[in-house]
Each structure stands twice: as structure tokens, then as C-alpha cells.
Amino acid sequence: MKSRRGLMAVALVLLAGCSSPAPGKVELAYWGWDPNMDKVVAKWNESHPDIHVTLTNPAGGDQLVSKLITAHQAGNGPDIAKVEYQSLPSLVAGGVVRDITEFTKDTVKEFDDPTLKPVRFEDKVYGVPQDVAPLMLFYRADLFQEYGLSAPKTWDEYAAAAKTIKAKGSTITNFDAADPGWFTGLVQQAGGDWWTTSGTSWKVDINGAQSKKVASYWEDLVKNGLVAKNPSFSPQWNKEMNDGTLVTWxxxxxxxxxxxxxAPNTQGRWAVAPLPAWTEGNRDTGIWGGSATTVTTDSKHAKEAAAFASWLNTNADAVTDQIQQINVYPASTAGRSLPILQKPPAFFPNQANFYDIVKQVAPGARSFSMWGPNVTVTFSGYTNSFGAALQQGGPFGAALDSMQNASVADMKKLGFTVV
Incomplete structure (x- = not known):
């Protein structure tokens, strides 16, 4: 991954040299947002009395990235941070996250190459993969049965099911203009690649044919009143997920x-299925999220911080706890065969084969070949342009064009060559 400015150049200058562990007990600050992660961290602290980790949750996702950048500029960032894969390139380029290759030579053997790809840049390792997050279809099994429906295998079947569900007084799902993660995953499933490089030049294809195919599909559902327009994780969305107004996610x-x-009242009523395909039998899916445990350049104890990151994501007990407490699907190869995965998540007690389905789907999950250096600008463009399109009834294709133009303009402003 290279550019005229050299995406990693700034980071490499800042990362020169290694810090030495301070004598006595080492204190590490860890920023993350996983629910119940404190229980996992407590086990580390119990078994590693000389290295104490303190977990805080200042924000999640993109908000955490912004806080990391601000803290780094002030010189008081944490030692360890949970970072979603799409945010990692910009944090590396900005010198916020450090190269931990020297501390993870044995750790990386626990992961396959596709899983390591999002944390490797120019053959250097900048994080330990925590989980993989293939995009799946979650649906209210009780209501599907009541409505005489089965899990749709294709997007055509999904659109047909949307009409049936609407006639029954419910809505199949919502179009979320506030969070681009799900839409990005759908573009990945369709074969899109928003960023690629050739030599020192970048190509940006946010408004390419695959993206417009996905956008057109959802625009039709919106215009026909078959999906809701409210954002996910809002109070209204939570209520509608809980009371059966919305029946898939x-x-x-x-x-x-x-x-x-x-949706606390719906335990045992949901099921999981592979994401509907554009062509029946195709097993491709995208991803939504997935994260790495990173060590920041502000840490004075990089070796110890990397040891915690490695333990968290490769130790059988630690990974088992994360599956049980957080419902991650582990990134480590051995983690995907742990006995805990023979049981379904607590919220899905009636689907004994839950993790078997995830394991079948995971090999077909594709991300972009790389994430761009200004993902935050692209994601903000999604929120702005698709939000306006929903409110004003504007074309979704134009929303993609707006994202494309904003992303390219920002990359050129940063000094990247875009062709």
C-alpha cells in the first residue's frame, strides 16, 4: 500500500526505536467498547500480577478513532486500543498506532493470511486481529413462521418477502443512513472495491457499478415503502425491533x-441465516466491523501491551470468554474450533447450529482489497448524502457520486495521487 506521500512514511519515522519496560509493576491503559470485556481483562490481571490493565470505554467505533487522534496529539493516548479494520490505515499513517512486528512473531502464526491482511502494511504488523464479522441475516423466526416465510436465499426473494411482511403489518428492515457499515458490507458482497492502488497512484471507485447496483436495489425498497427510514440503534429502532415491527436485521x-x-423481549425468537445472494448458490458476503487490538505510539510499554493483545486474541481461555461474554467470532484459527462454539449464543437458545452457520459463511466473507487513507471522510459522506436522499427523496446514485467526489477531493488535498 503506497502513495506519493507514502502512507506509512510518517508512522515509520515516529515509530523508530523501542521502549524499555519500566522496573516494577507495569500499568497499561486499554480503550475499548466491547460489553463485558472487563471480565476478560480481570482474568489477565489475575494471572499477570506484574502487568495491570485498566479498561475504559470512552466511545465506540469512529468516535473512538477521533478520541485516539485527539489524545495522541496531546501526547496522552492509551497503551492499547480496539480499532476496527477500516480505521487502521489512517491511524497507522497518522502515527497513532505502532508497528508491533517484533513482539508478534509467534502470535501471527495463530492466524491465516486473509485474517492478517487487514493488520499488515508493507509487511509490518500493526495489530492483533480480534474477530471477523461476516455479514449475516438475522430474522424473527417466530414471525417468519407465522407469515408463512422461510429465510430468503436471494435478494429477489428478500424483496418478495418484504411485500408479504408489509401486508401483514410489519416491516422487513430499515435503511440506515447513519451507519455506513452495513451498506459497505453489501457493496463488498457485490464485488465492489472502493480503493485500489497501482504504484504510487490510487483509484477510488465508490460510485462504481457494484455500489450503484446495491444502492438501486435499496432505493426501490424505500420508494415502495417496504423498509423503514429510521437509523439503527435509535430509541425508535430499538422499540420496533423489540415489538416485532422490524423483523430482520x-x-x-x-x-x-x-x-x-x-430487543430484550425477543430472546429465543431470532435465527441467523446466510446473507441473501445476488445469484442463488453464491456464498459471498461482506463484513461489518471486525477489529484488531492495537498498541499506540504513546505507550511506554509496547512490549507488555503487545503481550496483552496477543493473549487476548490467542489464549484459549481469553478467546472462550470473549465468545461467551461478547459473542465475537474469533479471528484466530484455533479459536474457531473451541468447544464453546458448539453452543449457541445465549440470545439464540433455539438455534443450536448458530456457530456452524457462521463457520460456513466466514470463508466467503470479503472486504475491500484495502481501506483508503481517509475512511472517516468517506463514511461522513455516506451519512450526509444518504441522509439527505432519504429525507428529500433524492436518487441514491447521486448520493454515491457525492461520496466519491468528497473522498477524492480530500485525498488530493492530503497529497495523494488519484487517477
């Missing part, structure tokens, strides 16, 4: 950890 494999807070 296109989400990452991590969804069970969230449903208890979103």
Missing part, C-alpha cells in the same frame, strides 16, 4: 451481543 456475526440490549 442485516448485521455482523456480533449481533447476538447487541440484541439483548436492543
Amino acid at each position: 442485516i448485521s455482523g456475526a456480533w449481533a447476538p451481543a447487541q440484541l439483548g440490549g436492543i
Whole structure:
């Protein structure tokens, strides 16, 4: 991954040299947002009395990225941070996250190459993968049965089911203009690649044919009144998920950890299925989220911080706890065969084969070949342009054009060559 400015150049200058552990007990600050992660961290602290980790949750996702950048500029960032894969390139380029290659030579053997790809840049490792999050279809099995429906295998079947569900007084799902994660995953499933490089030049294809195919599909559902327009995780959305107004959720494999807070009255009523395909039998899907545990350049104890990151994501007990407490689908190869995965998540007690389905789907999950250096600008463009399109009834294709133009303009402003 290279550009005229050299995406990693700034980071490499800042990362020169290694810090030495301070004598005595080492204190590490860890920023993350996973529910119940404190229980996992407590086990580390119990078994590692000389290295104490303090977990705080200042924000999640993109908000955490902004806080990390601000803290780094002030020189008081944490030692360890949970970072979604799409945010990692910009944090590396900005010198916020450090190269931990020297501390993870044994750790990386626990992951396959596709899983390591999002944390490797120019053959250097900038994080330990925590989980993979293939996009799945979560649906209210009780209501589907009541309505005489089965899980749709294609997007055509999904659109047909939307009409039936609407006639029954419910709505199949919502179009979320506030969070681009799900839409990005759908574009990945369709074969899109928003960023690619050739030599020192970048190509940006946010408004390409695959993206417009996905956008056109959802625009039709919106215009026909078959999907809701409210954002996910809003109070209204939570209520509609809880009372059966909304009957499917296109989400990452991590969804069970969230449903208890979103729709507490629906435990045991949901099921998971592979994402509908554009062509029946195709097993491709995208991703929504997925994260790495990173060490920041502000840490004075990089070796110890990397040791915690490695333990968290490769130790059998730690990974088992994350599956049980957080419902992650583990990134480590061995983690995907742990006995805990023979049981379904607590919120899905009636689907004994829950993780078997995830395991079948995971190999077909594709991300972009790389994430761009200004994902935050692209994602903000999504929120602005699709939000306006929903409110004003504007074309979704034009929303993609707006995202494309904003992203390219920003990359050129930063000094990247875009062709």
C-alpha cells in the first residue's frame, strides 16, 4: 500500500526505536467498547500480577478513532486500543498506532493470511486481529413462521418477502443512513472495491457499478415503502425491533451481543441465516466491523501491551470468554474450533447450529482489497448524502457520486495521487 506521500512514511519515522519496560509493576491503559470485556481483562490481571490493565470505554467505533487522534496529539493516548479494520490505515499513517512486528512473531502464526491482511502494511504488523464479522441475516423466526416465510436465499426473494411482511403489518428492515457499515458490507458482497492502488497512484471507485447496483436495489425498497427510514440503534429502532415491527436485521456475526440490549423481549425468537445472494448458490458476503487490538505510539510499554493483545486474541481461555461474554467470532484459527462454539449464543437458545452457520459463511466473507487513507471522510459522506436522499427523496446514485467526489477531493488535498 503506497502513495506519493507514502502512507506509512510518517508512522515509520515516529515509530523508530523501542521502549524499555519500566522496573516494577507495569500499568497499561486499554480503550475499548466491547460489553463485558472487563471480565476478560480481570482474568489477565489475575494471572499477570506484574502487568495491570485498566479498561475504559470512552466511545465506540469512529468516535473512538477521533478520541485516539485527539489524545495522541496531546501526547496522552492509551497503551492499547480496539480499532476496527477500516480505521487502521489512517491511524497507522497518522502515527497513532505502532508497528508491533517484533513482539508478534509467534502470535501471527495463530492466524491465516486473509485474517492478517487487514493488520499488515508493507509487511509490518500493526495489530492483533480480534474477530471477523461476516455479514449475516438475522430474522424473527417466530414471525417468519407465522407469515408463512422461510429465510430468503436471494435478494429477489428478500424483496418478495418484504411485500408479504408489509401486508401483514410489519416491516422487513430499515435503511440506515447513519451507519455506513452495513451498506459497505453489501457493496463488498457485490464485488465492489472502493480503493485500489497501482504504484504510487490510487483509484477510488465508490460510485462504481457494484455500489450503484446495491444502492438501486435499496432505493426501490424505500420508494415502495417496504423498509423503514429510521437509523439503527435509535430509541425508535430499538422499540420496533423489540415489538416485532422490524423483523430482520442485516448485521455482523456480533449481533447476538447487541440484541439483548436492543430487543430484550425477543430472546429465543431470532435465527441467523446466510446473507441473501445476488445469484442463488453464491456464498459471498461482506463484513461489518471486525477489529484488531492495537498498541499506540504513546505507550511506554509496547512490549507488555503487545503481550496483552496477543493473549487476548490467542489464549484459549481469553478467546472462550470473549465468545461467551461478547459473542465475537474469533479471528484466530484455533479459536474457531473451541468447544464453546458448539453452543449457541445465549440470545439464540433455539438455534443450536448458530456457530456452524457462521463457520460456513466466514470463508466467503470479503472486504475491500484495502481501506483508503481517509475512511472517516468517506463514511461522513455516506451519512450526509444518504441522509439527505432519504429525507428529500433524492436518487441514491447521486448520493454515491457525492461520496466519491468528497473522498477524492480530500485525498488530493492530503497529497495523494488519484487517477
